[in-house]
Amino acid sequence: MSAIVAEHEHDHHEHGPAKGLLRWVITTNHKDIGTLYLVFALAMFFVGGSMAMIIRAELFEPGMQFVNPQFFNSMTTMHALVMVFGAVMPAFVGLANWMIPMMIGAPDMALPRMNNMSFWMLVAGVLLLASTLFMEGGAPASGWTLYPPLVLQTGTALPFAIFSVHLLGISSIMGAINIIATIFNMRAPAMTLMKMPLFVWTWLITAFLLIAIMPVFAGAVTMLLTDRFFNTSFFDAAGGGDPVLYQHIFWFFGHPEVYVMILPTFGVASTIIPVFARKRLFGYSSMVYATASIAFLSFIVWAHHMFTVGMPIAGELYFMYATMLIAIPTGVKVFNWTATMWKGSMTFETPMLFSIAFVVLFTMGGFTGLMMSVAPADFQYHDTYFIVAHFHYTLVPASVFILMAAGYYWLPKWTGNMYDERIGQLHFWLSTISVNILFFPQHFLGLAGMPRRIPDYAVQFADWNMISSIGGFIFGASQLLFLYIVIDTIKGGTGIKATDEVWEDAHKHGLEWTLPSPPPYHTFTTPPAVVPTEHEHI
Amino acid sequence: MSTNDTYYIPHKATWPVIGTGGLVMTLAGFANYLNGSAIGSTLMVLGLVIFIIMLTGWFTLQAGESESGMYSTQVGISYRMGMMWFIFSEIMFFGVFFGTLWYTRNLSVPWLGGAGTGAATNELLWPSFNATWPTNGPGKVGGDFEPMGAWGLPFLNTLILLSSGVTVTWAHHGLLAKNRAQLIKGLIATVVLGFSFVSFQAYEYHEAYTEMGLTLGSGIYGSTFFMLTGFHGFHVCVGAIILSVVLFRSWKGHFKPENHFAFEAAAWYWHFVDVVWLGLFIFVYLM
Numbered sequence: 074m075s076a077i078v079a080e081h082e083h084d085h086h087e088h089g090p091a092k093g094l095l096r097w098v099i100t101t102n103h104k105d106i107g108t109l110y111l112v113f114a115l116a117m118f119f120v121g122g123s124m125a126m127i128i129r130a131e132l133f134e135p136g137m138q139f140v141n142p143q144f145f146n147s148m149t150t151m152h153a154l155v156m157v158f159g160a161v162m163p164a165f166v167g168l169a170n171w172m173i174p175m176m177i178g179a180p181d182m183a184l185p186r187m188n189n190m191s192f193w194m195l196v197a198g199v200l201l202l203a204s205t206l207f208m209e210g211g212a213p214a215s216g217w218t219l220y221p222p223l224v225l226q227t228g229t230a231l232p233f234a235i236f237s238v239h240l241l242g243i244s245s246i247m248g249a250i251n252i253i254a255t256i257f258n259m260r261a262p263a264m265t266l267m268k269m270p271l272f273v274w275t276w277l278i279t280a281f282l283l284i285a286i287m288p289v290f291a292g293a294v295t296m297l298l299t300d301r302f303f304n305t306s307f308f309d310a311a312g313g314g315d316p317v318l319y320q321h322i323f324w325f326f327g328h329p330e331v332y333v334m335i336l337p338t339f340g341v342a343s344t345i346i347p348v349f350a351r352k353r354l355f356g357y358s359s360m361v362y363a364t365a366s367i368a369f370l371s372f373i374v375w376a377h378h379m380f381t382v383g384m385p386i387a388g389e390l391y392f393m394y395a396t397m398l399i400a401i402p403t404g405v406k407v408f409n410w411t412a413t414m415w416k417g418s419m420t421f422e423t424p425m426l427f428s429i430a431f432v433v434l435f436t437m438g439g440f441t442g443l444m445m446s447v448a449p450a451d452f453q454y455h456d457t458y459f460i461v462a463h464f465h466y467t468l469v470p471a472s473v474f475i476l477m478a479a480g481y482y483w484l485p486k487w488t489g490n491m492y493d494e495r496i497g498q499l500h501f502w503l504s505t506i507s508v509n510i511l512f513f514p515q516h517f518l519g520l521a522g523m524p525r526r527i528p529d530y531a532v533q534f535a536d537w538n539m540i541s542s543i544g545g546f547i548f549g550a551s552q553l554l555f556l557y558i559v560i561d562t563i564k565g566g567t568g569i570k571a572t573d574e575v576w577e578d579a580h581k582h583g584l585e586w587t588l589p590s591p592p593p594y595h596t597f598t599t600p601p602a603v604v605p606t607e608h609e610h611i
Numbered sequence: 612m613s614t615n616d617t618y619y620i621p622h623k624a625t626w627p628v629i630g631t632g633g634l635v636m637t638l639a640g641f642a643n644y645l646n647g648s649a650i651g652s653t654l655m656v657l658g659l660v661i662f663i664i665m666l667t668g669w670f671t672l673q674a675g676e677s678e679s680g681m682y683s684t685q686v687g688i689s690y691r692m693g694m695m696w697f698i699f700s701e702i703m704f705f706g707v708f709f710g711t712l713w714y715t716r717n718l719s720v721p722w723l724g725g726a727g728t729g730a731a732t733n734e735l736l737w738p739s740f741n742a743t744w745p746t747n748g749p750g751k752v753g754g755d756f757e758p759m760g761a762w763g764l765p766f767l768n769t770l771i772l773l774s775s776g777v778t779v780t781w782a783h784h785g786l787l788a789k790n791r792a793q794l795i796k797g798l799i800a801t802v803v804l805g806f807s808f809v810s811f812q813a814y815e816y817h818e819a820y821t822e823m824g825l826t827l828g829s830g831i832y833g834s835t836f837f838m839l840t841g842f843h844g845f846h847v848c849v850g851a852i853i854l855s856v857v858l859f860r861s862w863k864g865h866f867k868p869e870n871h872f873a874f875e876a877a878a879w880y881w882h883f884v885d886v887v888w889l890g891l892f893i894f895v896y897l898m
Contacts, residue, residue: 184693312747315723
């Protein structure tokens, strides 16, 4: 035992990163791990995006163009899984790793070794998932929900996909435990809970959601595995099981899961908007309570994804009304963002532009959600492009836009260099215009009856599909600008060095702006004595 | 600039990536095995070996650091929070299977028998199906079987697990009172009780498969029975192994009344496994 101790005492005197590529494999530093997550997420964003391009290319015209129906369905499935588990979630975990310790005045994450493991579990899970693309019978083609009995017809890929879900679950749970322990245990003494930046609050609540739901998804796919390979009858009516049971379990996971992607989005928006409005965040505590309410409600609304499955009428009614309740705390948030900007001395740098677009376009996605919560109306929308339009509005011009905003907002802090504002704004306008050309027509297609997850369609849907595809190609191409800006900024950007606070008076809003740009490898080894707050009453 | 006087931040961890490699190899091997590929089981065993080496190495490292006093109270709190939320995730995992049992028994099986309105499955597909529990469904999947009673081995196992909860607490009192003999005796008793539970359950499974016709394939009853008790049995094994490690460390002289996180974590885990069993005994065996 003594040898081990000695080795680690030796370690204590090394404060820089390890040399070479190995640094990134064995690092326990929250900034390194945050960078790993963000780079991985950006790479997966382009992988998942390429799949979306294949989908839009196939749907450009009616008839079969480029791919066979099986592969098309694999693409919709894999696009969703890669974007959800490979891009959006890891990107927010990356932001959490980078920012939470710096925002709460902590030296690092609470459990640094586990932090390293949760990143590599993520990589392992996504690699296992990606490997199914090259297997006999193709990648899973059942949609990301993996509903039985359809998913049980998957070829060789099925157990690999299931185990990849297990690995992704382990990764998320470890990441979430780390975030909770960090926030509860590592705050600077002055950083009371109600002084924490909203980003930290939203991640605390998100982490709780993750720990509660990832085991549920793991359980559901485990039953798929045993139904296929070990003769169980969980989802087989002949043996007394019920395929609808899977849908209940899946959506008990799935509904909080979509909030895992939106709550940190809210947090970043609440962090950025006050800085560029040069005001405090309006209604800080109501933001905290609204976030908690949304998280609570997310656990009791799952069957609104299943209105047409044949539930008892009491179930339809309950899930309809419960779902409508979500509009209230969400409305509080939209109101608060708007009120924060009200009479502010606003400037419109790229992070702010993306944040404003988020407020407007997310609200649109929210409203279509409200439409679908009406059970009888949902019978028309269910499984159509209207649904696709709805959740893409809440994910692309909401989560993805805010991730872009976060990139522009914090890149100068991370790299010490300013990005090129002109190209940033070009990226913003191209993205915002094209994302609406891409997704807005899908509302019309859905209302007219075009089903999801079908590679061909009736000629009446041709025009809007072509417009949507054109929007999709422009949106996809525009994102290369973001890649360019990220690389350019890391390499030195415009040549303008970022100041410590980067944005005017940002130090009044967050501790990270009191640190140098870029921050040293270890920060806040002694906790800061004074902390800023958005709270009006303190 | 030393971080270690306030909070211990380890640098350069190699075990996490080794463990990940081992785990992904195990799972890829298992998937290959399920698909009937020849290399599957080899890959799986190799992965498991790597995973076990990782567990041994990582925990040895942690134990050494803990004993050399590198962990402050604050670090200890992080570990406790980590364990607490891990157990919470486990509760949610078991919740899925309890939920499955509840849903099928109270909703979907009665619907198959014609209960409720608007469900035509009974009339059209299986008009002769009479919904009762236990059942292997209208297709009589897996053939005739005898359900597992509560008052033989399962009841004995309940007594065993409950007693082991007492012995582990007794050991904890010994640790707090610096009575090492009591600590070690209590842990030995707990580990012995834990492994006896597992042995009795193995015997019970053997009976089910050979005498009662009850298998994992016996429709929804067999599926829920073996899934719930199987995952629980696996957790008892893991818990007993953890307690064995704690026993070994106690025998080596580790743990102090004010610093014994590993013991606490093991005890929490053991109590969690205990409570899950009570749920199983009531909902799977008794009702």
